[in-house]
Amino acid sequence: MTWVNATLQGILLGGLFGLFAAGLSLMFGVMRLVNLAHGDIAVLAAFCASVIVTATGAAPLLTLLAVAPVLALFGYVLQRFLLDRTVGADPLPSLLVTFGLAVIVQNVLLDVFSADTRGLNVGGLATASLSLPGGLRLGWISLLTFAVAVTIIGGLQVFLSSSPQGRVLRATSDDPEVARLVGLDSRHVYATATALAFATVAVAGVFLAARTTFNPTSGSSLLIFAFEAVIIGGLGSLWGTLAGGVILGIAQTVGSQVDPTLGILVGHLVFLTVLAIRPQGLLPQVVTA
Amino acid sequence: MTALLEVDRVSAGYGDVPALIDVSLTLEHGATVAVIGANGAGKSTLLRALTGLLTPTSGTIRLRGTDITHVPTHRRVAAGIAMAPEGRRLFANLTVEDNLRVAARAGRPGPWTLPTVFALFPLVEQRRDRRALHLSGGEQQAVAISRALLANPSVLLLDEVSLGLAPVVVHQLYQALPQVLAAGTAVLLVEQDVRQALDVADHVHCLLEGRTALTGRPADLTREAIAGAYFGL
Numbered sequence: 244m245t246w247v248n249a250t251l252q253g254i255l256l257g258g259l260f261g262l263f264a265a266g267l268s269l270m271f272g273v274m275r276l277v278n279l280a281h282g283d284i285a286v287l288a289a290f291c292a293s294v295i296v297t298a299t300g301a302a303p304l305l306t307l308l309a310v311a312p313v314l315a316l317f318g319y320v321l322q323r324f325l326l327d328r329t330v331g332a333d334p335l336p337s338l339l340v341t342f343g344l345a346v347i348v349q350n351v352l353l354d355v356f357s358a359d360t361r362g363l364n365v366g367g368l369a370t371a372s373l374s375l376p377g378g379l380r381l382g383w384i385s386l387l388t389f390a391v392a393v394t395i396i397g398g399l400q401v402f403l404s405s406s407p408q409g410r411v412l413r414a415t416s417d418d419p420e421v422a423r424l425v426g427l428d429s430r431h432v433y434a435t436a437t438a439l440a441f442a443t444v445a446v447a448g449v450f451l452a453a454r455t456t457f458n459p460t461s462g463s464s465l466l467i468f469a470f471e472a473v474i475i476g477g478l479g480s481l482w483g484t485l486a487g488g489v490i491l492g493i494a495q496t497v498g499s500q501v502d503p504t505l506g507i508l509v510g511h512l513v514f515l516t517v518l519a520i521r522p523q524g525l526l527p528q529v530v531t532a
Numbered sequence: 533m534t535a536l537l538e539v540d541r542v543s544a545g546y547g548d549v550p551a552l553i554d555v556s557l558t559l560e561h562g563a564t565v566a567v568i569g570a571n572g573a574g575k576s577t578l579l580r581a582l583t584g585l586l587t588p589t590s591g592t593i594r595l596r597g598t599d600i601t602h603v604p605t606h607r608r609v610a611a612g613i614a615m616a617p618e619g620r621r622l623f624a625n626l627t628v629e630d631n632l633r634v635a636a637r638a639g640r641p642g643p644w645t646l647p648t649v650f651a652l653f654p655l656v657e658q659r660r661d662r663r664a665l666h667l668s669g670g671e672q673q674a675v676a677i678s679r680a681l682l683a684n685p686s687v688l689l690l691d692e693v694s695l696g697l698a699p700v701v702v703h704q705l706y707q708a709l710p711q712v713l714a715a716g717t718a719v720l721l722v723e724q725d726v727r728q729a730l731d732v733a734d735h736v737h738c739l740l741e742g743r744t745a746l747t748g749r750p751a752d753l754t755r756e757a758i759a760g761a762y763f764g765l
Contacts, residue, residue, distance in 0.1 A: 407637055410626065414634045417623040424583060424617060426609030426638030426683055 244377050249500040250493055251381060257472075257492025258389035259454070261485035263447035263465065264472035265396050266440030272479035273416045273436040274330050276337045280345035281469055282462030284441060285448030287348055288314055289457050290356055292363055292449045303363040303453055311445045318441030323434040330419075330433065345462065352459035363452040388450045395443055396485050403481070412436055471514040477524025486525055490517075534597040536561045536718050537582075537613075537687050542591030544581045551577040553742040554591070559687060564709070564719045566733035568726050570762060573739040575722040576618055579691050582720070583615050584608050595687070609639060612686035616679070618695065618722075620672040622664035628675050629660040635682040642684025643715045649678040652708050670701035677705065681712065688712060690721040694728055706732055726758065740764050 267281045278284075291313065292306040321344075329337035365384060372380040403409040415422040415432040422429050451457065451465070468491060476487025491510050498509025517524070537559040544552045552574040559565050569575050580586035582593060584605040593601045595611055603611065623631050632646060650657035653674040659667060664675065673693060680688055694702040702725070709732055712719060723729035730736060730750040738746040738761040746753065746761030759765065 407633070410630050410634050411637070413626055414623040414631070417625050418621055420585060421617060421621045421623065422634075423585070423605035424609070424615055425635040425679060426606050426614075427634070428604075428606045 244379065245500060246497070247377070248379050249496045251379065252385070253493030253496035254489050255381065255385040255389045255492070256496060257489030258392035258485070259447060259450060259488070260468050260472045260491050261476075261488025262388075262392035262395055262443060263451065264469035264476075264484045264488055265399065265481055266444040266447075267469045268473045268476070268479060268481055268484040269399065269436060269440045269443070271473070272481075273412055274326075274433050275334070276326065276330055277334065277341070278326075278440075279338060279341040279466065280348055280462075281341075281444060282464070282466035283345045283348040283352075284314065284318075284462075285444050285451060285465055286457055286459065286462040287352065288445035288448035289363065289452035290352055290459075291445075292452060293361060296363065303365050304449065307446055307449050310449060311442045314445040315438040315442040319434045319438040321441075322437035323430060326437065327430050327433060345466075349459050349462060356459060358458055358460070360456045360458040362456040363449065365453045369453070384454055388454065391446065391450065392488075393485070395446060396481050399439070399443070400481050408435070468510070471510065474524055475514060475517045477527030480524070480526045483524055483526030490525075534594075535559065536563075536596060537720070538592075538594040538597075539578070539582070540592040540594065542578075542581055542588045542593060544577055544586050544588040546577075546586075550589075551742055552581065552588075552739075555739070555742075555744055556591075557737050557744075557747070559718050559720050562713060562716070562718055563735060564713065564721070564733045565735045565737060566729035567720065567722045567737045567739060568724070568729050568758075568762065569739035569745075571724075572741075574742040575739055576691060577742075578739070579615060579689050579720075579722055582687075582689060583613060606638070609683050609685070612640065612684075613689065614639065614680040614683035614685035614687075615689035615691060616673070616676040616693070618691040620669070620676040622667075622672055622675055622679070624665040625663065627661055627663055628656060628667070631664055631675055631679055632656075632660075632682055635679040639683030640685075644681040644684050646682075649681055652681075652711055653678055669697050670705070673697060673701075673705055677708070681717075685717055688717050688719045690719065692722055692724060694723060694725045702728060726762065730758075738762060 263285060267278060270276050270278050288310050291310045292303055295301055295306040295309060296303050326337060329340045368384050371383045373383060373386065374380055403412060411427055411432055415427060415429050419429045471491050472487035473484050475490050476483030490513060494513040495506040495510040499506030535558045539555060539557045541554050541556050542552060543550060543554055555578060567575050567578060581588050584603060588601060592599055600608060600611060636646060655671060656674050656678050659671055693705055733750060736748060736750055740761060746757060
């Protein structure tokens with residue numbers, strides 16, 4: 244039963260990884276841009292939530308109503324006026340600029356909030372759990388996180404495949420130059436994609452903060468998990484990213500069940516195995532010439 | 533009356549390499565102008581400058597008398613210039629219908645809508661649910677022209693419609709041209725197939741190594757003059 248429990252906990256944790264990585268996957272899928280500051284944006288969202296909770300006493304998860312739009316706006320402006328200049332055939336400029344952005348965000352957070360570790364107190368929700376037959380207990384916060392992750396990823400997928408705006412995103416992703424030729428402002432399209440990505444990573448960051456603790460430098464280890472989820476799942480596919488997150492989550496919790504110090508290592512090993520055996524990932528987006 | 537589209541001593545190039553030198557041409561309302569020339573003569577560069585994908589190093593491009601030389605590409609579509617690019621370049625992962633809907637949404641309102649382009653190219657309607665990358669070359673070209681028409685342009689730019697297509701398919705595509713002109717769109721086309729260009733155009737413009745080598749009405753030009761201008765003899 245302990246293995247079943249570890250697997251279930253892994254699936255729920257994986258939902259969070261998937262949600263967290265969805266923004267990275269979206270930005271790569273649309274702009275071929277790898278955002279190295281992705282983890283730090285999540286941490287930034289967590290700090291924003293923490294500030295609002297302290298100032299207003301609002302329930303931590305409700306702060307998302309403010310944090311997600313604010314980060315979306317930040318994403319829009321950042322893409323439109325800075326990252327847009329780095330988009331192109333050469334991946335190096337965007338890597339360098341987002342790496343620099345990561346350093347800036349980390350150090351601003353360090354300066355303003357000190358290096359202290361903090362958390363978001365969600366009250367009774369943190370410890371309340373659902374009892375299942377066989378003595379299994381699933382935390383409500385974990386279940387809620389997973390449900391939110393699946394809803395957001397599913398919503399994004401429907402948005403991309405069925406809405407007119409989603410069609411515009413896919414068209415621009417296929418060929419930005421031709422997108423301009425049919426009358427689309429590719430810079431606005433890109434900025435919209437980044438805004439969406441930042442909104443999802445804000446949600447992930449706040450849920451992460453509600454489940455565990457964070458400090459200004461937590462972003463870089465988060466970034467690795469996000470990369471692993473995206474690569475395991477297959478680049479550019481959101482359901483793949485969720486699947487990748489779940490696989491990574493299961494690997495970590497089952498690994499921890501074997502030995503508490505092994506969790507993260509087993510996660511990395513599963514990632515490396517996938518990379519060696521199936522480098523295109525499990526559900527790669529149909530990519531064409 | 534001002535011309536619909538005026539290219540006034542435009543030069544353009546890539547880096548330090550000039551590809552187009554001091555080229556001037558005029559497109560009147562309802563006209564068809566063909567730009568011909570060998571590989572590397574500057575035909576595609578001219579079209580890229582007209583769409584704004586490439587900014588000229590000197591010279592002016594005017595649409596209905598308004599200087600649009602520095603207007604970004606997507607706003608030129610709103611102003612009335614649309615192009616079916618060389619190599620078709622459909623959005624490969626989108627269905628035919630999605631390719632068209634994207635363009636219809638971003639373009640101007642006008643006579644060209646999904647039903648009217650389907651009437652123009654019945655084949656496109658039959659393929660509407662297919663992914664663009666699963667189409668034959670001719671089908672792709674028909675979709676690319678439809679996509680450009682859905683912007684309801686005043687000026688339609690066609691880049692190498694015949695490239696890589698069977699003559700019978702090229703013939704079918706060019707049969708749609710009179711209906712395009714009848715809807716009030718002027719056409720500027722770039723063709724390597726000189727006979728095809730002379731057939732449809734009421735004015736021909738021959739480029740050689742980036743410069744205008746010959747210009748005139750097809751009826752007024754001899755085969756020898758065209759061959760001379762085309763090959764630089």
